[in-house]
Amino acid sequence: MGSYNQSNFQRLLSFTKLLTSHVSQGRHDEALSIFHHMQTSLALSLDPHVFSLVLKSCSAVHRPQLGVSVHAHVTKSSILSNPFVASALVDMYGKCVSLSTARNLFDEIAHRNVVVWNAMISLYTRNGNVFDALGLFEAMDVEPDASTFNTIISGMSGLDDGLFKAVEFYRKMRACGREPDLITLLALLRAFVDIAALRFIKEIHGFDVRNEIDSHSQLSSGLVEAYGRCGCLANARNLFRYMKKKDVVAWSSLISAYALHGEARAALEIFREMELGKVEPDEITFLAVLKACSHAEGLADEALHYFGRMREDYGVQANSDHYSCLVDVLSRAGRLHEAYEVIRKMPMKVTAKAWGALLSACRTYGDLDLAEIAGKALSEIEPDNPANYLMLARMYSGLGRHEEAQRMRRKMKEKGVKASSGTSWVVYQD
Secondary structure, three states: OOHHHHHHHHHHHHHHHHHHHHHHOOOHHHHHHHHHHHHHHOOOOOOHHHHHHHHHHHHHOOOHHHHHHHHHHHHHOOOOOOHHHHHHHHHHHHHHOOHHHHHHHHHHOOOOOHHHHHHHHHHHHHOOOHHHHHHHHHHOOOOOOHHHHHHHHHHHHOOOOOHHHHHHHHHHHHHOOOOOOHHHHHHHHHHHHHHOOHHHHHHHHHHHHHOOOOOOHHHHHHHHHHHHHOOOHHHHHHHHHOOOOOOHHHHHHHHHHHHHOOOHHHHHHHHHHHHHOOOOOOHHHHHHHHHHHHOOOOOHHHHHHHHHHHHHHHOOOOOHHHHHHHHHHHHHOOOHHHHHHHHHOOOOOOOHHHHHHHHHHHHHHOOHHHHHHHHHHHHHHOOOOHHHHHHHHHHHHHOOOHHHHHHHHHHHHHHOOOOOOOOOOOOOOO
C-alpha cells in the first residue's frame, strides 16, 4: 500500500472511531457532519459499518432524505446484503417514513438474518402493532434470539391485558433454550408492577439473584418499586439496603413505596437520608414526596415547604403533576381557597387531576361556590366524564337544591354521557 493510500486508511480509521463515539453518545448531528467530511475528503470506499452508523443517526434526528441517499449508495455498492446495513435501513424507514415502507424494504431483502427480522419486529412493537409482530415472529425462517423474544415481551407488557401473554411468551423463550437477560426481566417487571403480581415479582427477584444481575441499579430500583406496590415494604427496604449503587432512581422508588401505603413520615425521613447521602433529588423524587404528603393528614404545610424547595434548593421546575399533587394536599386539608389560588397561578394548563381534587374536596367540605367553578372547568376539559356531573348533582341534592341536581342530570343526557358500572379483576397469587 502506497504512503498516500496508507495515510488515507489511517484517517478513515480515525474518522470511523470518532463517528462511532458520536453515535454511541447520542451526538447525531455531529456524527452526520463527520460523515459528510468523510465522503468529501477521503479517497477510500467507506465500509458497511460506517453506513449502519449513519443510518442510526438519520433515524435519531429524523433525516429521511439523507437516509434515502444512503440507501441509493449502498444499493449501488452492493452493501445492502450486509445485515447490519439492511436492518439500519429498515429501522430508518420505519421511524422516518412509514411502517409500510419499512415492510416493503424488508420483504425485498433477499438474505435476512435474525438482526434484520428483529429490526422489523421491533418497529411493529414500538408502534403498538404487537399482533403484527407476532405474525412476523411466526413467519421467521431463522432461529430467533433473546432480542427477538425481548422485543415481543416488552410490547406485550405495554398492553392493558398483555401481562399473561407476556408471561406465556417468556415461558416459550425458556422452552426454546433462550436465557432471559436484563432486558427480559425489565420488560416483565414493568407488567408485574402495574398489577402488583407478587409471585411473579419474587420469581424475577430470585432469577436476578441467582444469575448475579442484581448489581444493575435499574432492575434493583424496579424491584424496590414492585415490592412497594405490593405492600411488601420490608422487602423493598431490605433490597434497597443491600444495593451497591443507590442512585436517585433507587431513592425515589423507596420513597414512592412508602408514600403509596400512607407511610408519609417514613417517606419524608427517607428523603432526608437521601439528602444526607448527597444524592440530588429530581422531579420524580419530589413528586413522590408530595404524594406522601397527600396520602397523610396534617402535612399540607410540609407539602408547601417541599414544593418551594424544589426550585429554590435544587432548581427543579414543577410540572402539572407537582401542581396537581399540591392542590390535592391542600384540598384534602380543607384549605380549599389556597388550593384554588394554586390552580389560578399555575404557569401551565390546569389538568383534570387538579380540578378533580378540588371538586372532590368541595363536596367533602360543602363549598358549593368553588365546586361550581371546578365543575364548569372539568366539563370543558373532559366533557364525557360522568363523575364530574354526578358529584355536582349529589352536592345539589344534599343541599336540597333538587332542580339544579336534575339540571345536571339533564345536561348529562343531552351530551350523551352515561355513568358506567364498576368492574374489578383479581390476580390469584401465592
